[in-house]
Amino acid sequence: MAVRSAVTTTFATVKKIGLTLPGVEEGTAYGAPALKLNGQLLACMATNKAAEPNTLVLRVDFAEREELIEAEPDVYYLKDHYLEYACVLVRLKRVHPDALPDLLRMAWRFMNSKAKKKRTRR
Numbered sequence: 733m734a735v736r737s738a739v740t741t742t743f744a745t746v747k748k749i750g751l752t753l754p755g756v757e758e759g760t761a762y763g764a765p766a767l768k769l770n771g772q773l774l775a776c777m778a779t780n781k782a783a784e785p786n787t788l789v790l791r792v793d794f795a796e797r798e799e800l801i802e803a804e805p806d807v808y809y810l811k812d813h814y815l816e817y818a819c820v821l822v823r824l825k826r827v828h829p830d831a832l833p834d835l836l837r838m839a840w841r842f843m844n845s846k847a848k849k850k851r852t853r854r
Contacts (some may be wrong), residue, residue, distance in 0.1 A: 741824040769843045782811035788822040
C-alpha cells in the first residue's frame with residue numbers, strides 16, 4: 733500500500749485529502765492539528781513523546797493495524813502508549829502520498845461504523 737516516497741508528506745496533505753470525505757472536519761486533538769468525523773477523532777498529529785516526529789495517528793481497527801504494521805513496519809508502527817487505542821502510527825516521511833486516500837477512507841469507514849453502532853444502542 734505504501735512505499736518510501738521522495739516527497740515529504742505533511743499534515744496539510746492529509747487534511748486536503750481527508751476533508752474530501754463526507755462529514756470530515758478540521759479540528760485539534762491534544763493541541764495538534766486533527767481531522768474529526770462527527771466530533772470524533774479520525775486522524776491527528778501524534779503528540780505523545782513516545783511517537784517519532786512527524787507521525788500521524790490514524791484511527792483503524794486492531795486487525796487492520798496489525799496488517800499494516802506487518803506489511804510495512806518501516807511506515808506503520810506502534811508505541812506502548814497507543815496499544816489500547818484503535819489506531820496506528822504512520823511515519824509521514826515514509827508513507828507514499830498515493831496511499832493516503834486509502835488510509836483515510838479506511839479510518840473513515842472505521843469511525844463511521846463506530847458512530848452507527850452508538851446510534852443503534854440507544
